[in-house]
Structures are given as structure tokens and as C-alpha cells.
Amino acid sequence: MSLFDILYPRTCPFCGRYISDRQIREEHIEWLCVDCWKHLPRTEQDILRDNSTEETLTDGRSEIKQAMRLEKAAAYLFFEKEHPIQWVIHRMKYRDQPMLGFWLARQALLDWRNETFFEDLDLIVPMPLHPKRLRERGYNQAEYIALGISELTGIPVDTTHVLRVRNTPKQARQTGDERKTNVANAFAVVHPEELKDKHILVVDDLITTGETMRSCLKAMKRIKGARFSVFALCKA
């Protein structure tokens, strides 16, 4: 695989169709086909305040939002079972294709170009993986999402301050309560003083119950004066 193929995948990751030079030239869509681009299950949460992602994180309560120091939260796509997005996210996470996260995040920015969601941010923090999980997988998919955002905005990515200190079991078959106990105190912040007063965007691939993100934000409250925003590729 050449560098060009990594930068510009030539088949659509959603349907497998070949992406022609003409499409790239005329439609300016480089990494998925025009049909799949048209049918991405967009949330349009960039223009919606009080959207379902924010609601999941805050229970729809402004006092919780305030206590979390959460500025805004949004997801780019709805995660739909049996939709190709399910398979694309699966490949991104487990099948060694993290560049899909880079491309999807980049696409979110291109689609949200007229919105202010990514303005006024100092730093992007990808949801950390536990070192053991990172070794098994070989990469952190959230880091690729962060890099996709960083590429077009120039906002730096920080992977050194927020750490996952407890390895939690895979969440697929757990009930809500089990998840809650599993991710409690799973995160730690080192040298929080270095991030003082920053507006930090925390990014993840998928928000379902929101427990993991809430737990991470809770740990990050140690950072004095910091404010937080959340971007997820998908909202289940």
C-alpha cells in the first residue's frame, strides 16, 4: 500500500465501489462514494443545542451540565444497526483500519464547515485506552479521530495527560449498572496544572450510555478552570 492509498482510499469503505478521479475532481469527496456520502446517517447536532448526545451525558439537566463544566456535545452520525456505519465502525475499532476514524472526523468538519462547533478550543484529548488494550489493538481509534479534527483545525492533540488507569471489561454484554461500576475511577489526569484554564475537546468513537465519557470528564475536573466539549463520531 502506498502513502497515496492511505491518504486517499480508492474504494468506498461503505459499499466497496471504486472512487473515480472524476468524483474526487468534481465532487471533492475523496474517501467514500457520492451515494454513501449522501446517505450518511447525519445527526446535524452541530446546529442543535440540547441534542441527544448532550442529553445522554447530562440527563438533560442544566445543573449537571454546569457541574461537569460542559460547554457543548455533539455526535456526527447516528449509529444504526444493519446500516453500513455499523461495519465501518467495527473495522475502525477492531479490524486494523483506524484511518476510517480519521476520514470520518475530517468529513464531519467538512460537513459542519459553516458551524462554530470546533471554534474556541485549545486542545483535543482522545478518549484514552488502557495500555494493555492499546498493546492488544496496536492503536487507539479515538486518537485517529482526534488527528482528523486536528488536521483541518490545527488544534493540537494531547495524549499524555489523561490516562486510563483501570482496564475495564468489554462493554457489549453488560447492563447499565454494571457499566457504571466498571468505568468508575477508570481515568486519571497527570500534571493537571499544565492544562489549567483550557477549553478541551474530548473525542470518542461512539457514545451509547455515556458512562465512559462521564467518568473521563469527572476525572478531568481536577484540571482547574478547564472547560470541556465532547465530540463523538457516532451516537447510538
Ligand SMILES: [Zn+2]
Ligand atoms: Zn459507497
